[in-house]
Amino acid sequence: MATSPADELRTAAQTLRERAASATPGPWRREDDQRRLERFVSSENGTLDINFGYLGNNNQADAEYVALMDPGVGAALADWLDAEATSPVADLHSDACRERGCTINAALAVARQINGGAQ
Ligand SMILES: [Zn+2]
Structure with a gap:
């Protein structure tokens, strides 16, 4: 089952926020x-x-x-990922997007690093 872009962003934000809060x-x-x-x-x-x-x-x-x-950076990144997840275009986004300056793409790149490395 495919995960929506917004779900990927929220999952990464939650992981990052939890780790930052524990650090x-x-x-x-x-x-x-x-x-x-x-x-x-x-x-x-x-x-x-x-x-x-x-x-x-x-x-x-x-x-x-x-x-x-440090954890302050992690918490701020988590806030940014959540903000991108609430964008009205987050779930309309696809990996085929080649728009320069697409913030959803930038946020997804961060989220995928976190989601791929979560333990
Ligand atoms: Zn895009």
């Missing part, structure tokens, strides 16, 4: 522990402490990316 609140930031030569992503309240390992492992971009995509 340590942001903001998250990248930190370097110069004494131990390790890189971390930490939360402002100090309860999150992701160790990316030795500073020489070229993981700075990964740490900065994780810090950037």
Whole structure:
């Protein structure tokens, strides 16, 4: 059974919202522990402490990316997916759409990444 575009968007929004709500609140930031030569992503309240390992492992971009995509971003993305799902054209949309700047297409691309990766 085919899932409608709006359903795909709502499913992804719900998954994202639940995961964001369960995660340590942001903001998250990248930190370097110069004494131990390790890189971390930490939360402002100090309860999150992701160790990316030795500073020489070229993981700075990964740490900065994780810090950037904290639960606040996830919650905002969930709101956007829900907003697109309520669009009067969401369920009229098809994968054949080639309209430049189609926000349903953009939202579906995000939703499919989330829905495909949900565990
Ligand atoms: Zn479209």
